[in-house]
Amino acid sequence: MIESLLVANRGEIARRIIRTARRLGVRAIAVHSEADAGLPFVTEADEAVCVGPANPAQSYRNVEAVLAAAKSTGAQAIHPGYGFLSENADFARTVEASGLIWVGPGADAITAMGDKINARNLMAAAGVPVAPGTTDPAADLDAAVAAAAEIGYPVMVKAAAGGGGMGMGVATDEAALRTEYDKVRSFAERMFGDGSVLIERYFPRVRHVEVQILGLADGRVVALGERECSVQRRNQKLVEESPSPAVSPELRERLLAAAVRAGEAVDYRNAGTVECLLVPRDARGDGPDSDEFFFLEMNTRLQVEHPVTELVYGVDLVEEQLRVAAGLAPTFDPDTLAPRGHAIELRINAEDPKRFLPGPGVIRTWVEPTGEGVRVDSGYVEGNTVTPFYDSLMAKLIVSGATRAEAVERARAAVAAFELAGPKNNLPFFAELLENEEFLSGDYDTGIVSRMR
Missing domain, CATH: 3.30.1490.20 (ATP-grasp fold, A domain)
Known part of the structure; x- marks a missing residue:
């Protein structure tokens, strides 16, 4: 196993990666901007290095500063999280050229999937459906x-x-x-x-469904189920759940097989996501008498919504990422791994619950919900300031249950119990969504938020 890991990110994802690293006995190193010096991910790391001012270009996207921090702390590997440098192929190449381990897919795969037209053409050649x-x-x-x-x-x-x-x-x-x-x-x-x-x-009525893939150290690509991501504002996700209530066993088999082909087409290693548009047969108006899906893009990194897959499959995807990067076998048997139950993730953002405009500020109250089937991946604690320099995501509230209905009930209780004051936040929106008949039916699409507004 890797012995020391620099996390080239911030907030909840840095804190989440650090949590797994420390559980595995891996020395965790944080880099942070001046604005983030007081956040939990900095204090919870074994070592932390300031890499610049608040502006991401001068800190979290500053390749020279991040690599200098890795060198000065004796880091063996770099995990980029998501956003910032995570899908920067040049950075991945530079990390490896510096003699460090890159916890992510190869630079060639990042490059191949980074251009949507090139990605479409590669997927079509591999037999993956494209629009x-x-x-x-x-x-x-x-x-x-x-x-x-x-x-x-x-x-x-x-x-x-x-x-x-x-x-x-x-x-x-x-x-x-x-x-x-x-x-x-x-x-x-x-x-x-x-x-x-x-x-x-363009299909006016679609669902956004994605498949979690993992390229193993031995060259195999495996799929760990699908996630439904259709609750969106401005084409950006607010809620994810697994499994998708729209995917039948027959469709799931086709969807997962296509995702595996997509990974194999670019010799994929480590964690990634194949995103697809699911077009219901009654919304398409032509073609075969069945729901169809089309390749949208491949995210060559860990996704924000990876926890729902972790809860349904009982795996730690960050641990699996580290094992692949170290050349180790996964903790699970790919031939027998199977999903259990249902999980839902709600993205708690510092934004107003009506127009979804950012509302940063000092957190005066922060009390996370607890209980069976409740998990909170947060980047802040009471007294911290949500600044305007970065994404508005403050925390992810993830709930699980034996059934979708049980997960929804736990989500309602958890939203009601989450005490948050200071920055604007979208908890009231989630309280509304969890009572919405369209969402509760499972028969919703990417237009659900606009219909609620």
């Missing part, structure tokens, strides 16, 4: 208009280098396409340094 769309970037507006005419409206206009729900627009006709193309291209150039644009068929 009708362009195989090359739409070089200009005329090319985009021609592609949309061939694909058929409505279409999604997407930044090829985008991610996290950013850099997307929907066009229902040519006039809208002309507006969205310029908007997405400009945004992509500004945010990602790459203005390449993909045109893809």
Whole structure:
């Protein structure tokens, strides 16, 4: 096993990785910005190094500062968490070139999946279903208009280098396409340094379902079930659950097999997620008489929502990541691993519960719920300040039960028991969602939040 691990991240995910490292006897090293010096992940690490001011470009995304911290502390490996440098192929290569262990997939896999058009083409060649769309970037507006005419409206206009729900627009006709193309291209150039644009068929009613994969040290790729991620605002997830209430045993078999093929196509190692759009047969209007799914993207890192998979499968995905990086076998038998029960994750954000606008501030009260089937992965404690410099995620409330109904009941009780004052927060939204008939039925899609508002 790795002996010392530098966690190149912050907040709840850094704290969560550190927790597993310490359980395994691995020396945990934190890096932090000046703004985060008082957060729990810093004080709970065995050693901590300040890598710069609040601005992420000068701290958490500062490759030279992170590597210098690894060298000065004698770190053997680097875990990037999610966000920041986690899907930066150049950083992964630099880490390994420095003689350190990279706890993540190979740089070539990150590169292959980082461009949406290249990823689509690779997946199609591997037999993974992809939605009708362009195989090359739409070089200009005329090319985009021609592609949309061939694909058929409505279409999604997407930044090829985008991610996290950013850099997307929907066009229902040519006039809208002309507006969205310029908007997405400009945004992509500004945010990602790459203005390449993909045109893809847009399905007005879809579910967002993803599969957790793990590329093992012996070369095998295994799938650890699916997660439903359709409760979203601005194309960004708020709630995840596993298993998906929309996935039948027959569909699950196809979905997991496709995810494994996706991993195998890029010689995937470590943890990753294959994200798909699930189009219900009654929403598609054509094709075979069954629900269909299409490859959306592959996240070449640990996901925010990984705890629901951990609870359903009884594994610690961070431990499995460390074992793969160290060349060790997993703690479980891939041939006999099976899910049990149901788990739901609620992302507790510092944002108002109506418009979901950020609301940072000092945490005056913070009392986490407890009880059977309740887990809280948090990045803060009472007295900390949620600053405006980073993502608004404060904690993840994860509940599990023998059935979905039991998990929902525990989620209701946990939301009611969570005492949080200071920053704005979305707990009232979750209280509303957990009484919503559409959500309770399990028959919901990515439009559920907008219908609630």
